[in-house]
Amino acid sequence: MERIFASLFVIALIVVVVGRVSAGGSVQGKDVDYSSEGIVMKGYLSYNMKIKGKQPGVLVVHEWWGHNEYARKRARMLAELGYTALAVDMYGDGRQAMHPDEAGKFSxxxxxxxxxxxxxxxxALDFLKQLPNVDPNRIAAIGYCFGGAIVLNMARQGVGLKGIASFHGNLTAIRPAQPGGVKAKILVFHGxxxxxxxxxxxxxxxxxMKTAGADFQFISYPGVIHSFTNPDADTYAKKFNLPVAYNAEADRKSWEELQKFFTMIFKE
Known part of the structure; x- marks a missing residue:
């Protein structure tokens, strides 16, 4: 196990990064610790060793279950495409929910x-920007369910990202977007x-979005319900009697659209 220690300044705090690098292959993954207001956040960083120079960075925000293997899988998939991806921890200390009631409480x-x-x-954004293999001017974020709501609301607040993509995320505004205030291009995938x-x-x-003058696209998949990108949705549906289901076609199509979206925003 390789342990990597790096110091960087994240929201007025010195952060120590501790990584575990996966063995073999061009795509590497490692656990990382960073900090927010004194709380340790346990993320997962994935990148492609074959890509030289500074790469675009992507934040991956987890579902309401917390930072789990699904978020990590998406980070690795992004690394395979040539991006450096950070699966973030929004709950702190890597907390995960085991039941919908607990997930609802956390979120x-x-x-x-x-x-x-x-x-x-x-x-998480500052952490990603300061990595030596990341271009701080080419950062995007994606989110699933709860994570989709997070990235949409960050875009509403004018966070400086090239783009954000929400997969089956909640659309409700914490603070509605103001005219001219949305900097990121927005892509929404909806069942x-x-x-x-x-x-x-x-x-x-x-x-x-129209009132705010945002650059957005809303893609809706007929016959598709919540959590359509996550193969574990069928297990959750059966175990907890939830109206969720995986849809392989919508998953494939939305991932293809995301790749086109990233190609476009990172070339601009």
């Missing part, structure tokens, strides 16, 4: 205290039959 507490959520997101998001919320989101 709702953070959304109700969004200044804390913003500080944790910015800590048309999602039971957690109403048509009224969709229309309100679209109108909010």
């Amino acid at each position: 709702s507490e953070l959304m109700k205290n969004f200044d804390i959520a913003r500080a944790r997101f910015m800590a 048309a039959d999602d039971k957690f998001i109403t048509q009224e919320q969709i229309e309100a989101f679209k109108q909010e």
Whole structure:
């Protein structure tokens, strides 16, 4: 096990990074610790050893279950495409929920205290920007479910990202976007039959983005419900009686669209 220690300044704190590098292959993955307001955040960094020079960076924000293997898998998939990806920890100390009630508690507490959520997101962003193989001017973020809500609300607040993508994320605004305030290009992937998001919320989101003058695209997949990108959704549905389901076609199509989106925003 290789341990890598690096000091960097993240939101007025000296942060120590501790990594475990995976064996073999061009895609490397390692656990990393960073800090936000005195709380240790346990993330996962993945990058491609074959790519030389500074790469675009991507933050991956987890579902309401917390930072788990699914978020890490997406980080590795991004590394395979040539990006340096950081699967972030929004709950702190790597906490994960084992039951929907616990997941709902963790996520709702953070959304109700969004200044804390913003500080944790910015800590991850600053961490990623300061890595020697990352171009700090080419950073994007993606999020799943709860994570989709996080990245959408960061875009609303004018966080300086090239783009954000939300996969089956909540569309409700913590603080509505203001005209001219959205800097990131926005891509939303939505299941048309999602039971957690109403048509009224969709229309309100679209109108909010238009009023703000945001550059956004909203892609809806007919017959698809919540958590359509996660193969574990079927297990969750059966175990907890949740209206969620994996959809292989929508997963594939949305990932292909994400790749096109990244090619476009990182070339600009």
